[in-house]
Amino acid sequence: MPLLKTVLKNELILKAARGTATERTPVWIMRQAGRILKEYRVVREKAGDFRTLVQTPELAAEVTIQPVDILGVDAAIIFSDILVVPDAMGLTYVMDEGKGPRFPETIRSIPEMARLRVPDVEDDLSYVAQAIRLTKLGLAGRVPLIGFAGAPWTIFCYMTEGKGSKTFSLARRSLFADPAFAHALMERITDTTIHYLQMQVRAGADLVQVFDSWAGVLDRESYRTFCIPYLRRICESISDVPVTVFAKDAWFATADIAALPCATIGLDWAQDAVWARTQVGPNRTLQGNLDPCVLYAEGAVVQRETERMLQRFGPNRHIANLGHGVYPDTPVDNVRRFVDTVKEFQHPNA
Amino acid sequence: MPLLKTVLKNELILKAARGTATERTPVWIMRQAGRILKEYRVVREKAGDFRTLVQTPELAAEVTIQPVDILGVDAAIIFSDILVVPDAMGLTYVMDEGKGPRFPETIRSIPEMARLRVPDVEDDLSYVAQAIRLTKLGLAGRVPLIGFAGAPWTIFCYMTEGKGSKTFSLARRSLFADPAFAHALMERITDTTIHYLQMQVRAGADLVQVFDSWAGVLDRESYRTFCIPYLRRICESISDVPVTVFAKDAWFATADIAALPCATIGLDWAQDAVWARTQVGPNRTLQGNLDPCVLYAEGAVVQRETERMLQRFGPNRHIANLGHGVYPDTPVDNVRRFVDTVKEFQHPNA
Numbered sequence: 001m002p003l004l005k006t007v008l009k010n011e012l013i014l015k016a017a018r019g020t021a022t023e024r025t026p027v028w029i030m031r032q033a034g035r036i037l038k039e040y041r042v043v044r045e046k047a048g049d050f051r052t053l054v055q056t057p058e059l060a061a062e063v064t065i066q067p068v069d070i071l072g073v074d075a076a077i078i079f080s081d082i083l084v085v086p087d088a089m090g091l092t093y094v095m096d097e098g099k100g101p102r103f104p105e106t107i108r109s110i111p112e113m114a115r116l117r118v119p120d121v122e123d124d125l126s127y128v129a130q131a132i133r134l135t136k137l138g139l140a141g142r143v144p145l146i147g148f149a150g151a152p153w154t155i156f157c158y159m160t161e162g163k164g165s166k167t168f169s170l171a172r173r174s175l176f177a178d179p180a181f182a183h184a185l186m187e188r189i190t191d192t193t194i195h196y197l198q199m200q201v202r203a204g205a206d207l208v209q210v211f212d213s214w215a216g217v218l219d220r221e222s223y224r225t226f227c228i229p230y231l232r233r234i235c236e237s238i239s240d241v242p243v244t245v246f247a248k249d250a251w252f253a254t255a256d257i258a259a260l261p262c263a264t265i266g267l268d269w270a271q272d273a274v275w276a277r278t279q280v281g282p283n284r285t286l287q288g289n290l291d292p293c294v295l296y297a298e299g300a301v302v303q304r305e306t307e308r309m310l311q312r313f314g315p316n317r318h319i320a321n322l323g324h325g326v327y328p329d330t331p332v333d334n335v336r337r338f339v340d341t342v343k344e345f346q347h348p349n350a
Numbered sequence: 351m352p353l354l355k356t357v358l359k360n361e362l363i364l365k366a367a368r369g370t371a372t373e374r375t376p377v378w379i380m381r382q383a384g385r386i387l388k389e390y391r392v393v394r395e396k397a398g399d400f401r402t403l404v405q406t407p408e409l410a411a412e413v414t415i416q417p418v419d420i421l422g423v424d425a426a427i428i429f430s431d432i433l434v435v436p437d438a439m440g441l442t443y444v445m446d447e448g449k450g451p452r453f454p455e456t457i458r459s460i461p462e463m464a465r466l467r468v469p470d471v472e473d474d475l476s477y478v479a480q481a482i483r484l485t486k487l488g489l490a491g492r493v494p495l496i497g498f499a500g501a502p503w504t505i506f507c508y509m510t511e512g513k514g515s516k517t518f519s520l521a522r523r524s525l526f527a528d529p530a531f532a533h534a535l536m537e538r539i540t541d542t543t544i545h546y547l548q549m550q551v552r553a554g555a556d557l558v559q560v561f562d563s564w565a566g567v568l569d570r571e572s573y574r575t576f577c578i579p580y581l582r583r584i585c586e587s588i589s590d591v592p593v594t595v596f597a598k599d600a601w602f603a604t605a606d607i608a609a610l611p612c613a614t615i616g617l618d619w620a621q622d623a624v625w626a627r628t629q630v631g632p633n634r635t636l637q638g639n640l641d642p643c644v645l646y647a648e649g650a651v652v653q654r655e656t657e658r659m660l661q662r663f664g665p666n667r668h669i670a671n672l673g674h675g676v677y678p679d680t681p682v683d684n685v686r687r688f689v690d691t692v693k694e695f696q697h698p699n700a
Contacts, residue, residue, distance in 0.1 A: 164516070166514070166516065167674075167677075169642070169643055169646075169677055172641065172643040173643045173646035173647070175643070176641075176643055176644050176646060176647035176651055176655070177646050177647040177648070177651075216566075216599070216620075218620070219619050219620040219622065219641065220620070220622055222641075249566070249599070251601055251602070251620075252601070252620050252622070252625075269569050270566075270568070270569045270570070270601075270602050272569065272570055272571075272602070275602075291522065291526070291569065291572075292519070293519055293522040293523045293525070293526055294526050296519075296523035296526060296527050297523070297526040297527040298527070301526055301527075305526070324517075327517075327519055
């Protein structure tokens with residue numbers, strides 16, 4: 001399908017990422033396409049299971065666009081899962097309802113890496129590119145579309161542990177017990193991640209975000225040794241669109257991440273705006289970071305806390321978001337109150 | 351039983367906590383009495399289940415002393431569980447083998463607090479005091495004995511959620527949605543915790559540690575509002591022995607915790623020694639913080655990383671430990687290598 005470069009009617013997020021002044025703070029929400037919306041649950045039901053929804057471009061595009069229509073956010077993010085990368089590399093994931101993803105097979109040594117394949121991303125993950133193209137058509141330039149991938153460390157965690165964990169001690173032990181393996185697997189994951197993100201940009205993604213969900217189990221030095229070099233390769237490989245890096249709970253690495261060639265740093269709710277600005281300096285955009293639990297309180301509290309957050313970040317180089325994905329049982333009215341508060345807020349000195 | 355005040359032959363940890371210079375850095379290990387030792391597993395088997403082991407003073411004292419004999423650590427810590435406090439308050443916990451603790455009943459509102467009782471700690475938790483007295487007799491002054499309790503926030507998390515959680519979003523939501531309830535329950539937990547720790551000191555505990563295992567799910571302001579005041583009450587209520595506060599993953603609160611009247615600040619492995627010293631100033635002792643995963647590597651790596659840690663903390667106001675409890679499947683030889691490395695290390699300029 002030849003792709004016509006659509007003109008974006010709302011470029012707030014791209015401007016903020018590039019450091020251009022915006023008339024107001026842009027806003028989107030991690031996991032905005034998902035269980036908080038009853039309209040999503042209808043499509044999810046139709047798909048039958050999560051994998052089918054992810055792998056059916058028409059359905060993935062449909063749920064990607066829903067929050068733009070329903071919540072009025074300033075960006076869409078392609079509906080997918082970070083685990084499509086290890087999946088394409090030969091480790092098939094299983095979604096146990098209510099229990100999160102699981103890999104029946106794991107990779108814990110260099111010999112075991114022989115079981116991995118080098119995917120042809122354009123072929124194996126063509127369903128994502130197709131979902132992006134369909135989404136771009138459906139959005140018709142209303143808002144930018146965000147592509148994404150998991151950071152190599154987070155994918156590494158899943159590939160070695162086989163499932164979620166509080167400590168990821170199996171993944172971490174390999175950094176000390178078998179660093180050669182750790183680097184080899186990180187390298188392999190990075191190769192595929194780069195191809196995957198580049199494909200998303202070619203398909204039409206207007207910016208990309210790298211999610212390092214399990215960064216917080218490491219420390220500064222481990223992160224510097226085993227993660228930063230691979231994140232650097234990724235950031236350097238994406239030249240056409242702004243890159244956001246979100247390393248959850250990795251406060252100790254915020255300054256190192258800000259030294260990468262990325263545009264935006266995602267912040268969890270513990271990484272306060274003022275503190276974060278001292279870490280990253282003036283030349284990066286900050287994204288975040290309201291505690292998603294605030295959205296369980298009454299509407300007036302949501303508004304008050306959202307306004308306090310906006311004040312702390314100030315009018316420029318900020319993309320409003322939560323500090324983590326929105327929790328599935330959050331009342332939609334409160335999600336809307338959050339979005340509306342950001343859109344209506346006027347900075348006192350702006 | 352009348353308690354004779356035994357003279358301690360090894361006071362390294364008490365000296366370090368008080369800021370007195372020591373001939374070498376003292377060392378103990380969180381969860382040192384537990385599954386890493388086959389001798390523990392024998393007693394655990396004999397007890398039948400975890401609750402029985404905790405509630406049988408002779409057995410609890412036996413496993414408390416084991417690591418002093420087997421590993422040569424500089425302190426014992428009474429074998430117990432932080433959940434004995436909510437248990438005494440009327441919420442009975444259940445230990446599902448391999449799955450961690452669970453409360454069949456939860457407390458999520460002020461009306462539900464009516465289900466709680468005000469325990470007579472001396473009576474309801476007499477088994478802990480008795481275990482402490484027996485341990486002191488068995489130790490015969492070889493090393494100090496550490497008493498402990500969970501921090502109110504961590505107990506609050508279990509009481510509201512009913513089980514472990516990655517996000518403790520139910521506990522956190524109440525801070526925003528029902529702060530009056532949050533403060534009321536924190537107050538109640540604090541009252542019992544103070545009585546409980548004071549009883550442990552009367553029974554013979556030479557110092558006490560407060561574990562805030564789930565501190566890391568909060569942010570600076572929530573921690574300041576909902577946790578620090580209660581930790582302050584606890585620290586102020588213990589005047590006879592040094593108090594350690596260990597708030598895992600709560601880097602954002604380290605400076606606030608250091609402003610409490612406590613002697614020692616526990617550090618997880620992400621809170622680097624040099625960084626931590628800038629947060630807490632010169633008048634607090636630091637405890638920690640080797641990544642427990644290092645103990646999965648070969649012995650030479652354990653030694654190298656332990657020595658690096660010791661160098662970063664320097665010779666004074668440091669109690670060596672891991673940055674979290676030792677993982678149950680850690681090879682005992684590596685645990686011993688960690689302890690021996692600390693005991694043999696000579697600081698270059700000391």
